[in-house]
Amino acid sequence: MSCYESIFRDALFAGQVGLVTGGGSGIGRCIAHEMARLGAHVVLVGRTVEKLERVAAEIAEDGGSASWWACDIRDEAGVKAMVAEIVAAHGRVDMLVNNAGGQYPSPLAHLSKKGWEAVVATNLTGGFLMAREVFEQSMQTFSRREHRAQGRPGPAIVNIIADMWRGMPGMAHSGAARAGMQNLTMTAAVEWARFGIRVNAVAPGWIASAGMETYDEPMKTTITHLHKSVPLKRLGTESEVSAAVCFLLSPAAAFMTGQTLSVDGGAPLYPNQFPIPAHSNSLAFNGFHRATTPAFLSAHLQSPEDADQT
Numbered sequence: 001m002s003c004y005e006s007i008f009r010d011a012l013f014a015g016q017v018g019l020v021t022g023g024g025s026g027i028g029r030c031i032a033h034e035m036a037r038l039g040a041h042v043v044l045v046g047r048t049v050e051k052l053e054r055v056a057a058e059i060a061e062d063g064g065s066a067s068w069w070a071c072d073i074r075d076e077a078g079v080k081a082m083v084a085e086i087v088a089a090h091g092r093v094d095m096l097v098n099n100a101g102g103q104y105p106s107p108l109a110h111l112s113k114k115g116w117e118a119v120v121a122t123n124l125t126g127g128f129l130m131a132r133e134v135f136e137q138s139m140q141t142f143s144r145r146e147h148r149a150q151g152r153p154g155p156a157i158v159n160i161i162a163d164m165w166r167g168m169p170g171m172a173h174s175g176a177a178r179a180g181m182q183n184l185t186m187t188a189a190v191e192w193a194r195f196g197i198r199v200n201a202v203a204p205g206w207i208a209s210a211g212m213e214t215y216d217e218p219m220k221t222t223i224t225h226l227h228k229s230v231p232l233k234r235l236g237t238e239s240e241v242s243a244a245v246c247f248l249l250s251p252a253a254a255f256m257t258g259q260t261l262s263v264d265g266g267a268p269l270y271p272n273q274f275p276i277p278a279h280s281n282s283l284a285f286n287g288f289h290r291a292t293t294p295a296f297l298s299a300h301l302q303s304p305e306d307a308d309q310t
């Protein structure tokens, strides 16, 4: 038995039902394992049956409880039917982790409309459909009064977004969708707060997840250098993202809603265009300072492409 070792207390989610989209691999698989370890029944959602079956079997082997549902989160009718079946089978949904997502690298100018729409639908529309259906169908099952009588809060929702605080160069479609998801997180948090529903987000930085395997070789080479631009000098782990998600789902975060937790080793705080100087002697990048820059430093104020042409 290789049961997931969670940092949280046993039975934290006992008796609860949690949905994890993208639960068949990577970060979602890890989150599903941790939620099951903490006592939840986990419903894994994704498009590939074999992946979902495998993770459900792993969880069962560890003594946990899991089922799965094959669904494309972009398919509105499919999402509605799936949530209805899950609510019918389990009586409710207590936790939703909107983790399914992904993108492919491309310069902005080369993005096709179809590719843009595929990524925005995956990372924004799909999460919206999942959250709306879980909200709507939870509210139908338990009226507000019943909910209160049972002293039970509505479902807790966590949306996985990404480090897009400085744009997402090379993945514009994903950056735009994730920024949309962060905004949706805030709106849903306010609109649904009176039903006891909390909505938060987790923004992973570069995580050494199984998802990184989906990229082509040039991208994988780039990824091997990413740790250099992280102040903590390493990539994050799937379990570090999972811990943030489980915290936000738990009563420890009962007074938190509409927030985004970053799990990124400090990367957005350190663009790493130049090494941190030993002494604070920085050069402001504007016309005046360029005009007075010592010649030997001029090349260092150019982009590598510009420098190549000189």
Ligand SMILES: CCC/C=C/C(=O)SCCNC(=O)CCNC(=O)[C@H](O)C(C)(C)COP(=O)([O-])OP(=O)([O-])OC[C@H]1O[C@@H](n2cnc3c(N)ncnc32)[C@H](O)[C@@H]1OP(=O)([O-])[O-]
Pocket: 101, 102, 103, 104, 105, 106, 112, 114, 115, 116, 118, 119, 122, 162, 205, 206, 211, 212, 214
């Ligand atoms: C490092 C940064 C940190 C983030 C890390 C992670 O997220 S790790 C997690 C990473 N994990 C993942 O990212 C995994 C999940 N990712 C995916 O499933 C896909 O990337 C998806 C989100 C586009 C979904 O696509 P889908 O199910 O709709 O499948 P589809 O194949 O039918 O594509 C539809 C259209 O999109 C376009 N297009 C697609 N790919 C490419 C490409 N390589 N090149 C160019 N264009 C591409 C194309 O127009 C295509 O239509 P066409 O021209 O073929 O008729």
Ligand SMILES: NC(=O)C1=CN([C@@H]2O[C@H](COP(=O)(O)OP(=O)(O)OC[C@H]3O[C@@H](n4cnc5c(N)ncnc54)[C@H](OP(=O)(O)O)[C@@H]3O)[C@@H](O)[C@H]2O)C=CC1
Pocket: 021, 022, 023, 024, 025, 026, 027, 028, 045, 046, 047, 048, 049, 051, 071, 072, 073, 074, 099, 100, 101, 102, 103, 122, 126, 160, 161, 162, 163, 203, 204, 205, 206, 207, 208, 209, 210, 211, 212, 214
């Ligand atoms: N790894 C990282 O560094 C980072 C990851 N993220 C995000 O974290 C999340 C998890 O990523 P990660 O675990 O790394 O990658 P994975 O590729 O392993 O996970 C993505 C999962 O989403 C599922 N999925 C994709 N599209 C759909 C869809 N339309 N409907 C249902 N399921 C879908 C996939 O399964 P299937 O294809 O079978 O449907 C897969 O299991 C993603 O949203 C990712 O973009 C964000 C920032 C950084």
